[in-house]
Amino acid sequence: xxxxxxxxxxxSMQEGKNYTIYCNYSTTSDRLYWxxxxxxxxxxxxFVLLSNGAVKxxxxxxxxxxxxxxxxxxxxxxxxxxxxxxxxxxxxxxNSGYALNFGKGTSLLVTP
Amino acid sequence: xxxxxxxxxHLIKTRGQQVTLRCSSQSGHNTVSWYQQALGxxxxxxxxxxxxxxxxxxxxxxxxxxxxxxxxxxxxxxxALELDDSALYxxxxxxPSGGFSYEQYFGPGTRLTxx
Numbered sequence: 001x002x003x004x005x006x007x008x009x010x011x012s013m014q015e016g017k018n019y020t021i022y023c024n025y026s027t028t029s030d031r032l033y034w035x036x037x038x039x040x041x042x043x044x045x046x047f048v049l050l051s052n053g054a055v056k057x058x059x060x061x062x063x064x065x066x067x068x069x070x071x072x073x074x075x076x077x078x079x080x081x082x083x084x085x086x087x088x089x090x091x092x093x094x095n096s097g098y099a100l101n102f103g104k105g106t107s108l109l110v111t112p
Numbered sequence: 113x114x115x116x117x118x119x120x121x122h123l124i125k126t127r128g129q130q131v132t133l134r135c136s137s138q139s140g141h142n143t144v145s146w147y148q149q150a151l152g153x154x155x156x157x158x159x160x161x162x163x164x165x166x167x168x169x170x171x172x173x174x175x176x177x178x179x180x181x182x183x184x185x186x187x188x189x190x191x192a193l194e195l196d197d198s199a200l201y202x203x204x205x206x207x208p209s210g211g212f213s214y215e216q217y218f219g220p221g222t223r224l225t226x227x
Contacts, residue, residue: 004154031214042202043155043218088154098206098214099145099168102154 002027004091006103013079013110021074021106023089031092032072033100034063036085043088046074079110114139116205116219124225125193133188133222135203142207143167144186145216146178149200161186162208190224198226 003026013019023032031050035043047056049065049072056063060083062075072089086107090100117136125131137144143162147155157170161180175191184205190197200223204216 033215035218042220043204045215045217048215090154092214098143098208099157099160099170100147100155100204100216101157102147104154 002029002091002101004089004101004103006087006089006106009104009106011106011108013076013108015080015110015112016078018078019076021076021087021089021108023072023074023103025070025072025091025101028067028070029091032065033090033092034072034074035088035090037088037105038085046087076108079108081110081112084108084110116203116217118201118203118219118222120222121220122223122225124227127193127195127226129193130189130191131193131224133190133201133203133224134185135188135205135219136185137203137205138217140207141205141217142184143205144180144184145204145206146186146188147202147204148172148197149202149221150196151199155202158188193226195226198224200224 005024034046037043047063052067054065060077065072086105088102088105090102116138119134145160146158149155158172159169160167164180177189180186200221202221203219206216
């Protein structure tokens with residue numbers, strides 16, 4: 001059974017600070033996704049990481065993937081209030097039709 | 113290009129009743145996946161349909177069933193509703209032929225409340 005663990009689950013940070021969210025998964029997978037969810041809303045795709053060493057950046061967010069360590073990170077640079085949301089990582093279950101297996105999410109609050 | 117749509121937006125049902133949720137996939141997508149997201153949790157995979165056939169199933173009982181139609185739209189049916197079925201139900205469409213990333217695009221969800 002594929003397990004996906006995120007930490008921290010809750011994160012309160014000041015505007016302008018940097019922080020990293022971690023996503024560990026338990027079995028081999030070469031495809032990892034990061035999503036953002038605002039309260040009461042659906043999931044917005046942020047990044048798709050397909051190979052070991054992949055790094056993608058969009059604005060103040062940067063995601064990376066280390067398949068050997070079964071670890072992905074989502075780094076936040078100089079946080080702003082608009083980044084407040086819940087962030088999920090998800091790993092593909094390759095024996096279930098490419099279904100996504102999600103972590104519990106990291107609830108991020110950026111304060112002034 | 114039309115995105116993924118779901119109906120209804122909200123639904124309130126009584127324990128023991130049956131419910132049908134609907135999803136229209138994004139144009140050109142032939143695969144639909146359904147997820148259940150309980151409050152404060154990550155989405156849990158229910159099942160996936162590819163070209164009208166079930167293509168994988170998560171740890172959900174048989175009272176959760178689905179269909180996919182020739183136009184690739186899909187239904188999720190839940191029988192004998194339980195209180196724990198209260199959740200946001202998300203539909204996602206994708207197209208395995210569209211590239212290796214197999215990115216899934218999520219609809220706005222249906223909020224189901226069972227009383």
